[in-house]
Amino acid sequence: MASQFLHQPRFIHLQAVKRIFRYLKGTPAHGLQLEKNISNSLTLISDSDWAGCTTTRRSTSRFCIFLGSNLITWSIKKQSTVAHSSTEAEYRALAVATADAIWIQFLLRDLGIYLSTPILAKCDNIGAIHLAHNPVFHSRSKHVALDYHFIREKIAQGDLTVSHVPTAQ
Incomplete structure (x- = not known):
């Protein structure tokens, strides 16, 4: 802040x-405690507060990325545009987190560390999860910029799995 x-x-x-x-x-x-860990899985947890900034009404994206049980990176950033819905804000946060996780995956490959499972993305917005899994582009989702739809491609390629995590956790 x-x-x-x-x-x-x-x-x-x-x-x-x-x-x-x-x-x-x-x-x-x-x-932050780093534990010796044999798990080579990458997990990201993303969230957004829809129109959280009282002056600009922009949402704030936040995410954490874990390698096994170790937190390796996190980010909190105000989104560059105003979101029309909470689903759009959450989907954009998920897209930014996914791009960062894919970059980390490439970095790990360069270091000779290969992931044993697809990247697991956790999101608390069911609408954003449905938007990521649904390959149909319809009028309710056309306001989401096309460059964010690479999440669908990563899911189709088997590089990413998106699941719901309740807000209470």
């Missing part, structure tokens, strides 16, 4: 950054 004001920071933003640094200084024992 603080990085959104880098181009024109004010005193209140400096105070927020100082508070972040004080929190980090006070929690040196917290961190």
Whole structure:
């Protein structure tokens, strides 16, 4: 949130950054644990808050990618356009996360590590999951940019599996 004001920071933003640094200084024992793991599976969990920004009404995409049980990357970013529906916002978040996971898969292959299973994508929006699995392009989905439909191609090729994860988990 603080990085959104880098181009024109004010005193209140400096105070927020100082508070972040004080929190980090006070929690040196917290961190991410990496476990030795024999699982070569890539799992991504994506989410979006539809029209979450009160000034621009843009959604915020967020995702985490795990190699086995280890978190290896995450991202939180405001979407570049305003979504017409929560399904569109979730589908765009899923598309960005999938692109990142595919890049990681190529990187792992270059390192000689091959995935034992297709990438597993988890999403909490049933509409976005149906849109990913349904090869029919209809009027309710035409507002979603075509470049996001590569998810369908990855599912058809067997490189990606999309499943539902309840919001409560």
